[in-house]
Amino acid sequence: xxxRTKRLLVGAAAALGLGGLGAAGAFILKKREPRAVAKxxxxxxxxxGDMWARPGMLVTFRAELMxxxxxxxxxxxxxxxxxxxxxxxxxxAGEHMETEFEALR
Numbered sequence: 001x002x003x004r005t006k007r008l009l010v011g012a013a014a015a016l017g018l019g020g021l022g023a024a025g026a027f028i029l030k031k032r033e034p035r036a037v038a039k040x041x042x043x044x045x046x047x048x049g050d051m052w053a054r055p056g057m058l059v060t061f062r063a064e065l066m067x068x069x070x071x072x073x074x075x076x077x078x079x080x081x082x083x084x085x086x087x088x089x090x091x092x093a094g095e096h097m098e099t100e101f102e103a104l105r
Contacts, residue, residue: 052098053078053087060102 053059061074076089086095 051081051085053081055080059087059089061100062102065100 055078057078058075059078060071061076063069063071063074066074076092079088079090081087082095086097088095
């Protein structure tokens with residue numbers, strides 16, 4: 001159902017004073033949350049088995065982020081994995097996301 005149709009149904013329900021139908025319209029309009037956001041809201045975090053990196057693992061920065069450096073110069077070791085899924089690296093400052101690194105082959 002497209003957005004315009006949803007609005008029409010909710011508007012008609014409100015105009016007719018049908019409370020039950022209005023509640024149904026509100027339910028229809030509610031957008032689904034991505035699974036990660038819903039898990040975080042419920043207080044669940046990803047388990048260590050679901051993480052994309054682990055302490056001690058070697059990761060390689062994408063070439064676009066470090067132009068002019070050889071592949072061997074873009075490799076760093078993961079120091080720790082934060083609850084948000086970001087990682088800190090040994091010998092490199094800051095927190096980094098999974099998208100900053102090359103995919104594992």
